[in-house]
Amino acid sequence: MKFSLKWWIEKVIEKIFAFSGMVTTITILLIVAFLFNEGFGLFRSPVVERGSALLVNTANPAEYVNSTDIKKIFNYAIKNWSEIEDIKSGFNEDIIPFRIDDIxxxxxxxxxxxxxxKLTEKLGEHIANTPGILAFLPEQYMPTDFEGVRTLEKRTIHPKYFFLGMEWLPTSRPAPQFGVVTLILGTLLVSLVAILIATPLGLGVAIYLSELAQSRVRDILKPAIELLAGIPSVVYGFFGLVVLVPIVQKTFNLNVGETALTGSIILAIMALPTIITVSEDAMRSTPRSMREASLALGATHWQTIYKVIIPYAASGISAAIVLGIGRAIGETMVVLMVTGNAARMPNLFGPVRTIPATIAAELGEAPGGGAHYQALFVLGCALFLITLAISITAELISKRQHNKGL
Amino acid sequence: MNKKITQKIAFGIFRILGWTVVGILLWILGFIVYNGIGVISLEFIFAAPRNGMLEGGIFPAIVGTLCLIVGSTIVAFPLGIMSAIYTNEYVRDGKISRVMRMMTNNLGSIPSIVFGLFGMALFVRTMGWGSSIIAGSFTLGLLVLPLVIRTTEEALRMVPDSLRAGSYALGATKLQTIRHVVLPMAFPNIVTGLILSVGRVSGETAPILFTVAAYFLPRLPSSIFDQVMALPYHLYVLSTSGTSLEAQRPMAYGTALVLITLVLIINFTASLIRRHFSKKHGAV
Known part of the structure; x- marks a missing residue:
């Protein structure tokens, strides 16, 4: 038998199977590699758009202006050089923001x-004559070796401005703003409210299914829940947009119905099947002896449920909730369609924007390899890490349930 | 007495909640069927969209979705089934299978939009396939791989060990046992899982946004490197962008109805097969 043709075939096929078994691991590694590789280019990108630079008059002591300040200057929110903290010497001169067209x-x-x-020459002349100027120029017209003109230091985007920044203005010029705080808060708000709605509803249904319903009722409810899980998310989004948005708008008397709450309600419906199935399984795994002991002590069925079965199934139920959160955080199409997508401080009754919706809405417009594109990949990395952490947590929790069952 | 009343109230609430879920389902389905059924016609199904997507049909989107189903099936099924056979038949309780299962679970928990990003970076840009059927099929294939593996594994686990032992006792090798004993027994359940994953593929939108889906492309694809329209993306486009959202509504209702019918038929077939074979096995 050994080393015969048959033996070789068996071995070769086993190796093919083994390789297939590794595919999921390889895929995860590839996802990590590609996401992080594309994303972390962001922190090597210059603050000011590639191919352009900021120039000042030599009288100006500033060496560098950070991206938030650049944006404020070009929006006329900062008017004097002495208002900028980094410039210690207090250069008291009004700032004159300047773009190439202004020449x-x-x-x-x-x-x-x-x-x-003579364009470059004239640009140089103008900068040299204007002490308070901050000029944003493309590199091809830059008057570099001009007397009285100095180029500001080019720095790369600092992670601080990404992870702690409040503003997401990826197409703002000269300095795009990539602050993810509002996006993260928006994602958390929408998914947490969704879970707050879905948990009591889902647990109630799970109790009904595992403890009360007769098999005839189960035969209707179980397929209904499966169908609910099978409806594509874009259909939920469409339903939310056409039906729920007007309802929310009227009920709460709002200007627009596309709010965080609308998204949360739909996400809650979408998270229901997960919560129901996982927590029902946990409740069903309660040993018969425990129920019977409780009933024998004179407890009613309801007392048995909330004093014996729910505590017994607690970790399974927590796993269900955690999985539901994971489902809600990663959901894209629904929030893209019904939450209004405004990147500002989230409010339950106002439009919000979440991480997945931002990626879906903007990746198509972001030029490949640019800072905006890379910033969206960093968002993808963040989403990946959050959901990975959630999945591992759920696994650990349900392992506890499993051990108890033994 | 008091205890009884509390119990009555609590159980009443649970019963209402249970039927609320059915109510929500009927509401969504009823709404789409009610508004969409009038739009459905032979032209709607077999014609290309015309006049700024206000007239005509959705044939290119249906064909596109079918292409993606076939493509992702070719990617995911062989890999997924072989992977499940390996973890369940070769390294069943070892460390390797634990790691593999954990990785499968983790892959399954990654949001679909992240698959979209990944597909864009690897298949569209690095491999240079552009936005195409093949890029979309690989992205969707990897997306459903965990589902395929998990359902196949469950199917394999349901085959009793005594049958394997019997096969070995008759002198069969491992591969022969898998081929002639385990797979035929597990076949119906494997098929059920595969069909469910097809249902998942046909409804996914986020992963195809950047890897394959075309906004408007009224002709049929001629190669696997072509872009296609797809039903879920078409529904998204019709309901959120375009020249006139209100005028596009009927087309959107129709598209939603076709999409949901497709997905529900697929899921229904799966549960029918499962029920049919579980009865048969019960008799054996």
């Missing part, structure tokens, strides 16, 4: 020469 209001058309060959 045409300084000089006349004919002064640039026929083919604009």
């Amino acid at each position: 045409f209001s300084v000089y006349k058309e004919e002064e640039f020469g026929e083919n604009y060959e």
Whole structure:
């Protein structure tokens, strides 16, 4: 038998099977590699758009302006150089934000020469004449070796501005803002409220199914729950958009019905099947002897349920809730369609924007390999890590339930 | 007496909650069927969209979804089934199988939009396939792989060990036992799991947004490197963007009805097969 053709075939096929068994592991590693590789390029990207730079007059002591301040300056929210903290010497001069198009209001058309060959020279001249200027220029027209002109230091996007930043304005110029705080809070708000709605409902149904319902009723409810789980998320989103949005708007007398609450309600419906099935399984695994002991002591059926069965199934129920949260956090289409997608401080009755919805809405427009594209991949990494942590937590919790069963 | 009343109230609430779930399901299904049924016609199913997606049908989207089902099936089924056979028949209770199961669970918990990002980075950009059927099929295939593995494994586990032992006792090798004893026994349950994963594939939207789906493409694909329209993405497009949302509503209702019918037929077939064979086995 050994080393015969048959033996070899058996061995080869076993190796093929073994390789297939590794595919999920390989996929996870690939996902990690690609997500993190694309994403962490963000922290090597310059604060100011690639291919351009900020220039100041040599009288200005500033070496560097951070991205939040750049945005404020170009929005006229910071008006004087002395308002910027990093510039210690207190350079008291009004800031004049300057973009390349502004040069045409300084000089006349004919002064640039026929083919604009004097554009760079004129830019240099203007910067040298204006002490308070902060000029945002593309590199090809940059007057680098000009007297009175200095280029500000180019730094890369600091993780601090990403993870603690409050503003998500990925297309803002000259300095895009990638602050994820509002997105993270939005995601948490929508999914936590969803779970708050889904948990009592789901547990009630699970108790009904495992303890009370006759088999005829189960034969209706179980398939109904399976169907609910099978409905595609985009259909839920469509239903939410057409039916629930107007209802929420009218009930709470709001300007728009596309709110965090609307998203939460739909997500709650979507999380129900998970919560019901997992916690029902846990309740059913309560040993018969425990129920009978409780009933024999004179407890009613209801007392048995909440004093014996629910405590016994507690870890299974927690696992169900954790899995439900995981489902809600990662859900994309529903929140994209019904929550209004406004990246601002989340409010239950206002539009919010979540991490998955941001990725889905913006990846199509973000130029491949650019800072915006990379920022969306960092969001993907964050989502991946959050759901991975949730899945491991659920696994640990349900292992406890399992051990108890033995 | 008091205890009895509390119990009555509590049980009454649970009963109401139970039927609320059925009510929600009927509400959603009823709403879509009621509004969509009038739109369904032969033209709607077999024609391409016309006039800014306000007229015509959704044939390219149906074909696109079928392409993605076939493509992801080719990717996921062989790998998933072999993987399940390996963990359940070769390394059943060892450390390797524990790690593999954990990885399968973790992969299954990754949100679909992350698969979309991954597909974009690996298949669309790095492999250079562009937004295409093959990129979308690989993305969706990896997405349902955990589901395929898990359901196949469950099916294999239901085959009693005594049958395996009997086969070995007759001198069969491991592979022969798997081929002639385990797989035929587990076959119906494996098929059920596979059908369920097809249902999952046909409804997914987020992973195909950047890997395959076309906004508007009224012709049919000619190769696996073509973009296609897909039913779920088409529903998303019709309900959120386009020239006139209100005028697009009927088309959106129709698309939703076709999509949900497709998914429900698939799921229903799966449970029918399961029920049919579980009765048969019960008799044996």
